[in-house]
Amino acid sequence: MAQAGFPAIVKDAGLAALVALGVGAPLLGLQTVPGERGLDLVTRPGLLLATVCAVFVGRLLLGLFLANRRSAARSAARRAADAPPRIGLTPMQRVGKMVAPAFLALAVLMPVLPGIGRYEIDLGTLVLTYVMLGWGLNIVVGLAGLLDLGYVAFYAVGAYGYALLAKFFDLSFWAALPLTGLLAAAWGIILGFPVLRLRGDYLAIVTLAFGEIIRVVLLNWTSLTGGPNGMSGIPRPTFFGLPFSMSGGEGTFAGFFGLEPSPIHRVMFLYYIILALALITNFVTIRLRRHPVGRAWEALREDEIASRALGLSVVAVKLTAFATGAMFGGFAGAFFATRQGFISPESFTFIESALILAIVVLGGMGSQLGVAIAATLMIGGFEVFRGLDEYRMLVFGLAMVAIMVWRPRGLISSREPSVSLGARRNVGAEHVAEGKG
Amino acid sequence: MSAPILAVEGLTMRFGGLLAVDQLSLSAARGEITAIIGPNGAGKTTVFNCLTGFYRPTGGSITVTHENGETFRLERLPQHHIVRDARIARTFQNIRLFGGMTVLENLMVAQHNRLMREGARLPLALVGFGPYMRREAAAVDRARFWLERTGLIERADDAAASLPYGAQRRLEIARAMCTEPQLLCLDEPAAGLNPRESDALNELILFIRDTGADGRGCSVLLIEHDMSVVMTISDHIVVLDYGRKIADGAPAAIREDPKVIAAYLGVDEEEALAVDAALQKQ
Structure with missing residues (x-):
């Protein structure tokens, strides 16, 4: 297996699966149980199939991992010889190209897959909310290199913005959504101005303070926000004006489409709203990276002095980054408010900011796919480990430490160039700056 | 003769008690390579930083005149306008790439x-x-x-x-x-290059002066320690020492200038007095 390509690895994995089938068929597939007359033979095809599949997938991943390591070593050797590295895609990268579409297909189909109930859809909605928040913060931290510890402030601005717009101006979710984005972007600029000259740790502390200020104001401005009691009765989103109601009358979603009224409709609808919002965030970010504005963000992260010497206005670059990131935080906040129907300052504590930042750092700063995977792992993992009770945080912490030891620059650390003359080749993490402020 | 692309008048830059640039006046002619040389710490890079908006000068004026007669007072412009409108670009002594x-x-x-x-x-x-x-x-x-x-x-x-x-x-x-740019400021472009690379660099700078991107050429301001580069390609040389201009002229004249030699090689006190006396007589 010296030059293992992708087909060879698949063949190898298939062979392993075949062996597993041969060994497993008598051992796992057949079971003897005490019956009426002696022993009865029971077949267990499900277990056998699952085992064979697990062996196949495991062997495949192992093969890919090893092949990837080998080709990385080869390319390193080639680089040492100072020839311009012209590497084809490694098997891992080829799989990487399929991961994003596979993820997307899974996300779109998830609610209608068999065996998916209300709990799973709710969890999916939660994960997607954090994916979106992670992508929003990724603009500020990952692309522009500005360490923001108060991102939850914009989430709060969006949530309270929608709640207040609905309460005082009777705006529906769809009418309020763009306004909450603008509102959050405005707050992004308000935060941006005083911190223009700050870098690194100092910037982090001021943004942290900003997040706390917003929360404390929400907590104490009782006449407007209800203080610690929060705001309730926030209107739910409608499907093109059709509300989701259990009555099943003429003007409701179920009534209009002649469906049996069910609470699952709204749950699925909310899921698709956040999926759409997250995909919009992703699309805008991908486009912006290939746009002068996005390139200016990355240039600022790489070297602020050089950016200034090229005539970039640091003020404009930083403020657009803060405003764009904040805007997506605001959208996510409005969604959070309409989904919960109730918000209080408790939902917008520092730990939320830290969680979102952890998602961005764990995923690999600047990587869209990495952030999505990290959000799934962190939020999904948190749920999966629920059975561990008080050990949950411990397991969680250990897992994070392990990931950071194994991949110090995040799960996906290489950077995809925004433009290329020839074939696009990713830039290794060792060259990419983390940004100083 | 049109106005020089760059005219610096009485430029002063003070950092607390340190006078880095003292009443410096110099000009760079359009379509020429003007070199600024001087010993370490003479204030060359400080001049560049004033030109490109990294420092706001304590005093003096910096005027850029474009071919169409438009003028810009750099000491008043925000930094990104210096590049965008006055069309000045620079490189750094310690390379700064993305x-x-x-x-x-x-x-x-x-x-x-x-x-x-x-x-x-x-x-x-x-x-x-x-x-x-x-x-x-x-x-x-x-x-x-x-x-x-x-x-x-x-x-x-x-x-x-x-x-x-x-x-x-x-x-x-x-x-x-x-x-x-209309004016390119190069801060020690030949530092760390081997002789072959250095020759290629000379060629590149001459190409920029004569042709540039649009065939009309681009004026160049050059800080350099490598005399083989400076003497080969410069049209005009300005010598700084301790923030002041000590000489200004064509390469051949600079090479012979006793003040420049004194500044670069150092002289003992008697000789320095002699040089001073000689200069007084002139």
Whole structure:
């Protein structure tokens, strides 16, 4: 297996699966149980199939991992010889190209897959909310290199913005959504101005303070926000004006489409709203990276002095980054408010900011796919480990430490160039700056 | 004779008690290579930082005059206007590239202001359609031109930080040229280059002076310690010492100037007095 390509690895994995089938068929597939007359033979095809599949997938991943390591070593050797590295895609990268579409297909189909109930859809909605928040913060931290510890402030601005717009101006979710984005972007600029000259740790502390200020104001401005009691009765989103109601009358979603009224409709609808919002965030970010504005963000992260010497206005670059990131935080906040129907300052504590930042750092700063995977792992993992009770945080912490030891620059650390003359080749993490402020 | 592209009058830069540049006046003629030389700590880089807006001068004026007669007072302009409007570009003594971005991306960032002017702000541009996309393709072509000129075209898609040292120096010059400057300020471009690379650099700087991007040429202001470079390509040399101008003239004259020799080689006290006396007599 010296030059293992992708087909060879698949063949190898298939062979392993075949062996597993041969060994497993008598051992796992057949079971003897005490019956009426002696022993009865029971077949267990499900277990056998699952085992064979697990062996196949495991062997495949192992093969890919090893092949990837080998080709990385080869390319390193080639680089040492100072020839311009012209590497084809490694098997891992080829799989990487399929991961994003596979993820997307899974996300779109998830609610209608068999065996998916209300709990799973709710969890999916939660994960997607954090994916979106992670992508929003990724603009500020990952692309522009500005360490923001108060991102939850914009989430709060969006949530309270929608709640207040609905309460005082009777705006529906769809009418309020763009306004909450603008509102959050405005707050992004308000935060941006005083911190223009700050870098690194100092910037982090001021943004942290900003997040706390917003929360404390929400907590104490009782006449407007209800203080610690929060705001309730926030209107739910409608499907093109059709509300989701259990009555099943003429003007409701179920009534209009002649469906049996069910609470699952709204749950699925909310899921698709956040999926759409997250995909919009992703699309805008991908486009912006290939746009002068996005390139200016990355240039600022790489070297602020050089950016200034090229005539970039640091003020404009930083403020657009803060405003764009904040805007997506605001959208996510409005969604959070309409989904919960109730918000209080408790939902917008520092730990939320830290969680979102952890998602961005764990995923690999600047990587869209990495952030999505990290959000799934962190939020999904948190749920999966629920059975561990008080050990949950411990397991969680250990897992994070392990990931950071194994991949110090995040799960996906290489950077995809925004433009290329020839074939696009990713830039290794060792060259990419983390940004100083 | 048109007005010089750059006229500096009485430039003073003070950092607390330190007078880094003291009442300096100099000018750079259009279409020429003007070198600023002087011992370490003479204030050369400080002058560059004043010109390119990194420092706000304590006193004096810096005037840039374009070919069409438009003038800019740099000491009053915000920094990004100095590049965008007064059209001054610079490189750095310690190379400053966007290391994690590819060579091509470095050159695209340099064309930021032009692209923004040419419609990058339109919503269609964000989605990836419309006339703006042709402008972006033109920007890639402009980058390709300078990559071919600097011999970096083979490495266009590699990370800037992965280039060897000499190539990084050339890339920095290419990036500065992509801002389409009228005056290019090079801060020790030959530092760390081997003789062959140094020769290639001379050729590149002469090409920039005579042809530039648009065939009309670009004036060059050069800080350099490597005398083989300075004496070969400069049209005019200004010598600084302790923040003051001690000599100003053609390369041949500078080479013979006793003050310059004294500043560079150092002289013992008697000789210094003799030199001073000789200068008094003149």
